[in-house]
Amino acid sequence: MQNTKTSKKPTIKDIARILGVSSVAVSRALRDEKDISAALKKEVRRVANEVGYIANASARNLASKKPVQNIGMIVPSIGIETAYNEVFKAISTKAAQKGRAVFLGVSDRSEALERKYCVAMCENRVGAIIMAPITSEIEALKAVCRQDIPLIFVGGKVDNEPYCVMLNYRASARKAVDHLHELGHRSIALFLYHPENNTIKQKREGYISAMQRHGLEPIVYSHGTSDNTYDAGSELILQLIQEGRLPTAIWCASDLMAMGVIDTLKNEGYRVPQDVSVVGHDNLHFGRFGSYNLTTFDAPKAEIGETAINIALFLMDELEAPVSTNVQFECELIVRGSSGPVKL
């Protein structure tokens, strides 16, 4: 076996030499341009295959006016507390169909890392970066990308940029309150966590306005942080139990928070939903399992990914049809067993 570090991949010149034609002809034949004879195309493809030719994207990138650009994605996490793995999958699949690859950067909520990823992807001249930023402070990132590399925002932290794919959390709030109100609940609390970002803000505002519409008193609690909302929910509900201020229904800003609430309620001898109804948000895979059977909201993750990459492809002139570049999806209420009629 050859030494890994010295062997080189064959180039179009190698193919040209073997066939006794110019490298230009080979280049065109490989791209299947129409002013090359079918015979030559066939020969070129045969030799390319024989010698194991793999195009050099760097060279193509440099030389071509319209290179096949790759795509970047930067997320704060791909753990279970987010849904970005599903979004990424949709993006990666569609990109592969178009012969493009996707850089993924997981910033782990470090702004320094987020910026590093952004720089590395810009150096690699991606055609667009799909980004779920950590904070709403994106000036530094925009400075790196300048006007050259478009940023497509997902995840809701940023909504006033040219390219955004968002979720309408106000609509979720309205649906959650309406659902619980219909079940007879009048004491409906909202459980939030810190930090207070755009998505949290929307949930709060939507909840308050829905409660007021029903003539009910809003009850909002905020506890813990976004990196561990399970414990946040668990601690918060324990506190309310101890203070004897248990509502009959709770809408939690995340499924994990709802799970923390449910586990703790059960530990303390309460039944869900007979004593307390609990509704989550995100439709995590585990929420459907027997122990939780969680009523929640499903975000159209695949659609979000598809929409984001369609915008990216559109910006790279790959997609013909014009595309809406500032999109909002609503989440769908999934009614399961953790919410039920109020106890009389």
Next chain:
Amino acid sequence: MQNTKTSKKPTIKDIARILGVSSVAVSRALRDEKDISAALKKEVRRVANEVGYIANASARNLASKKPVQNIGMIVPSIGIETAYNEVFKAISTKAAQKGRAVFLGVSDRSEALERKYCVAMCENRVGAIIMAPITSEIEALKAVCRQDIPLIFVGGKVDNEPYCVMLNYRASARKAVDHLHELGHRSIALFLYHPENNTIKQKREGYISAMQRHGLEPIVYSHGTSDNTYDAGSELILQLIQEGRLPTAIWCASDLMAMGVIDTLKNEGYRVPQDVSVVGHDNLHFGRFGSYNLTTFDAPKAEIGETAINIALFLMDELEAPVSTNVQFECELIVRGSSGPVKL
């Protein structure tokens, strides 16, 4: 705002022109080579910053004998049934520290996609591909990469290649059986799923040999498929209940399978672990939650990722210290509440 599609990023020539020096000097200054005066370096950095210079990786890649190569990773899934998100995070973080970016491809268990990702990454001349292949059939992938781009295997499907980072599932099997035996169990079943790959094979073999060592009769069931082991476990345990052949302890090949088993046992009126002890494998985040409290095995995901990227960096001459290129980790038994003494 300028039109996205016409604006261009500044090049070293632009910086050179502004400063009245050659582009060579700028190139060297930016790379902090030692034969450039401190004064010029400072000036170059200032101007580079002012004009928003971002290096062009393609050009560097083409020109340089030792380019800063990116890294590729290809996995069958990054959903909750695997741990590749954690492995990826470790890889992505370390890569960023070295100024490299990571391509991620999610094949969704499609061999066609897997191959497409491999080609795209090779075209982009990554320095190495870290791969958790779908099957053990990797000839086509090796043909694409040739001798030029090393493949580093993770995930256990492939173990006879130069670069592998693996888990010792035989050791897990031994520890699981020993743990349950110590609790007094003599009727210990193994729950597997299809298809029968290397990892499953190791679990089976390790289990059988551990049972025989204790003088016990192996009881192996195999049901369902790897893409939904929750249902596989659920269906399998239901069948045993109906047939009245319930063992006192079960080791499941995955946590999801164990959760399916536990949920179904509880639904059918059995208690865990009082009636049946259940042990999983993988230490999924959700296993620790109240409803499951699952005894399981923790794979050193971050270590696996770090080892894989260290091999990659080593192959790219980035790491000085020689590195072991065929590594096996053992999983650690995490004893929680789903396993307990046998019922007398």
Next chain:
DNA sequence: TTGAAAGCGATACCAT
């Protein structure tokens, strides 16, 4: 310490 020229692998443009 700095610069001129060649070249990396491919494409664009203009000839033939």
Next chain:
DNA sequence: ATGGTATCGCTTTCAA
């Protein structure tokens, strides 16, 4: 239908 040559942005090599 095919080829020659310049070029993309940067590094390397050699010369000054």
